[in-house]
Amino acid sequence: MLIHYKCPNCGDDMAFDSESGALSCSSCGRQDNIEQFSDDYIKNVFTEEDAKEYHCENCGAVVITDNDTTATSCSFCGAGVVLGDRLTGKLAPGKVIPFTISKDQARAAFKKWCKNGRLTPKGFMTADRIKNITGMYVPFWIYDLNSKVKYEGAGKKVRTYTRGDYIYTETKHYDVYRDIDLYHVRVPVDASEKMNDEIMDKLEPYHYNDLKTFKTPYLAGYLAEKYNYDDNELFPRVKSKISSFVDSYVRSTITGYSSVTKKHEQINTNNLNSTYVLFPVWMVYYDYDRQEHTFAMNGQTGKIVGKPPISPKKVATWFGGIAASSFIIIKLLAFIVSGVIW
Structure with missing residues (x-):
């Protein structure tokens, strides 16, 4: 079952809006309270397969996903869709923390973060090589x-x-x-085999006062995965x-x-x-020096985790500055003690 949200007013696509917390239509501006949506969207039982084929109700194109995906976008028309039959029974999350940071806000925050790198190359600090920013819900227990x-x-x-x-x-x-x-x-533990455990741990903490009872509209417009490991x-x-x-x-x-x-x-x-909960994560893919660097951002707090490239020249300058400062301090101490400058 492919869940696709259409605007009752104009028929355009609807997606979750992180600023208002509502299911929003970008064309006519209609906003619907997600808490009013019925759980009747989740009906079927998912059977494990390596891949599964769905038909987009927006354009009729075939959507093919791997068996971990629970929300995605149609690669032809771009409509955000939720794979409802992968969110049933024991695969249905109990809670979700919705995105509170929009894609534009995530991009701006990442650029600001890059500029603060004291030991990163100057070309990296410009943050003008962002290849893609993807919002996804990561499964946690x-x-x-x-x-x-x-x-x-x-x-x-x-x-x-x-x-x-x-x-x-x-x-x-x-x-x-x-x-x-x-x-x-x-105590949170990520349940996806695709995500790096160390990176997911460093994205903590999440603020649990924003936990919502799971509703499929929260996933509209984002990627999401089901858990690979149970509790x-x-x-x-x-x-x-x-x-x-x-x-x-x-x-x-x-x-x-x-x-x-x-x-x-x-x-x-x-x-x-x-x-079983879903936490919001922005994945940032950055091209620099012919390599792709991957960073993760907490979609609720904005905390960024990742290993930026290091500039050998800046490192040498930094250590040189420390050594010079230490030398000056030693000479001053020697002068204070003996009154003699070397």
Whole structure:
């Protein structure tokens, strides 16, 4: 089933507008509240295939997608369409954070970001080689977790004091126990095998006050993918993601000792709840020096992640400046101490 939104007023295509948060027609200006749209758009059950063929109701052209795509555009007429049969049952997202940054705003923000690169080549900083900017919804699972931690360690308190002509060192040994109950709320993990996990992690945080109950019109005009990994498959990764927080929290409860040695620690983490959500991401493709550089922008906050090219000349100048500054400081210190300049 190919869901295509037509304007009831003029018959032109409608798409989600990030500024108004409504389903909007660019021709006549009509705007419809997405919350009033019925879930009846989602009817069929999707069966796994390597590719699937749909017919665009706007121009009649054939739309072919891979089996991960849930929203796309017709390559002939450009109409934004949603593949409703890939959003049913367990493939239906529970929540979505809509785009709040438009394509024009994303382009302007990226150009500004490029100009701030102190060590990037001058040609890159002009940001005039943007090849394409694509808005897409990336599948995530957000978890509510409970970690029960049992910790056993050995603590020392060392005190040194002087009495008469003697210096004494007093060492006291303690058994350290902790029994901690931790709750983690809405920990996100991306569920697409196509997206780089490190980049998706760095796009955080998302502000969950903008979470909306999923409606297919939010996807109109954007690309979107279904998840490749379910919440059970990603559970080991979310446990790994919170492990550093658990360790730091346990350490924060053990104070007042000169040193602590861990003897045993047991962490049992359970999944209390997991929700399938879609988060907005702008993918920016930039041509520079005969190479394509890919950057990602949080479609809600505008945070940009990616590795820009580095200018060897600027790096050399920067390090040279540090070395020169250090040399001057050393000479000034020498003059202050000895009154002699080298």
